[in-house]
Amino acid sequence: MKQLLTATVLLTGVLSVQAQTMIDTARVRSAEPQYETTRVPRQECTNRWQPERGGRHSQVYQEQEQYQERNQDAERRYGGAIVGGLAGGVLGNQVGAGNGKVAATAIGAVLGAFAGDHLDNRNARPAPPPAYPAQVYQTGGREGNRCQTVYETQSELTGYQVVYEYRGQNYSTFMRNNPGNRLKVRVSVEPIQE
Template identity: 40%
Template sequence: MKMHAKLLMTVLGVAALPLAHAVEFEDYGRVVRVSPRVEQVRQPRQECRTDYVQQPVQQQQQRSAGGAIIGGIAGALLGNQVGGGSGRAAATAAGAIGGALVGDRVDNDGRPVGQTVMQEQAVRQCRNVDAYESRTVGYDVTYDYHGRNYTSVMQRDPGQRVRLRVNVEPESY
């Protein structure tokens, strides 16, 4: 009999166990108000613009020496025909120099040896600026459940109703 009494008490204890513990179930509450939580987020970025400026550029042009050589020879021959004695040598030298200058100018179209020209150059200028962006980081949701209002923060807008997990526990005395 003692064994039957122990078994009966164990069965009754296991049957009473759910009554002493919490009961959980799902239900729905009616959404009363939804307010987005907005946060300002700093977004640094770079702003650039391109300006065009005039800058001097030294240009080296290809020049021919052929005109100066031929001009120098022709000038020396002409200078040699003028004058006599020591004046003839001076006239030959002057003719060679003059002929070389004229021959160079004719051959190279009067282009100077090096020429500075103004050229438009693109100059990119950048600076860092702070931009701010508004982001929704959650929602304050107020809902009604059995005549009482509750507020909770949620990641998404739940719509017209919110699913609830209801936990019922007996009050301890």
């Protein structure tokens, strides 16, 4: 019996030492939104005309490429124009008399220069571009997509850093939602053992 009485007294003492809690309200001083920044990938595509390679269309593209290569490699020579101009001037000088002789010399020099230039540069001159019917270009390809991955920066609201005041003391906590002007707080009262 004495042991039961001692156990009851000890249990009552332990229960009275435990902290007591209550709910009160505190005044919110600030609630700063907190964001998390993330990089989100997305596909960005553009439409492009892609020529088909094959059949008649392939031949058209090959001829166009050959034409461009010929024109890039062509070098003009001027020796034929000079020799032709001199020869044409001499021949023109043999025709006519007086002012007609001067005009014939000038015309002979010009015509001789053109003829000499043509003979000297006949292989170096750019050939005219190949001519093809319009339908070759209209049906010579298809529209295709070219895509690449780009990253966008996005900010997402994760919560609020809340500063609140309770009985003259400032406290800070993180909350998922904005609490407004007032915040419920749990207050714990516990005796200090000396």
